[in-house]
Amino acid sequence: MPRRRGRAVVVTELLVRGKFRTPVDPGEVGKDWRARGFSCDTFVDPPGREWNDFVHSTNELVTVLEGRLSLTIDGERFVAEAGDEVFIPKGAVHSVKNIHGGTTRWLYGYD
Numbered sequence: 001m002p003r004r005r006g007r008a009v010v011v012t013e014l015l016v017r018g019k020f021r022t023p024v025d026p027g028e029v030g031k032d033w034r035a036r037g038f039s040c041d042t043f044v045d046p047p048g049r050e051w052n053d054f055v056h057s058t059n060e061l062v063t064v065l066e067g068r069l070s071l072t073i074d075g076e077r078f079v080a081e082a083g084d085e086v087f088i089p090k091g092a093v094h095s096v097k098n099i100h101g102g103t104t105r106w107l108y109g110y111d
Helices: 026-035
Strands: 003-005 008-012 015-017 041-045 050-054 060-066 068-073 076-081 085-088 094-098 104-110
Touching (some): 008 076, 015 076, 026 060, 060 068, 060 076, 068 104, 076 085
Antiparallel strands (some): 003 008, 008 015, 015 085, 041 104, 060 085, 060 104, 068 076, 068 094
């Protein structure tokens, strides 16, 4: 059952809808993530770009700046839009796909 955290809605322990205000300020996200011990970098993906079956030895955060991403984490699928934050636990098999009709810009960071 979703629950509210301020203006954001916690959908699962892996997905927080509306964690960041739109339009998303990358500086605000970076500041938030650094305070939580995460890096913050940008990916820009064309329509249909896929990153499949990755596994990392660190936790990862993802936030969409513009567009939409489909993320599959250990077999569970999520759709993330601008302002949403996704947590990918270390050791989880995960894939990311740009499902937006245009370019999707997104942030990722590791702890």
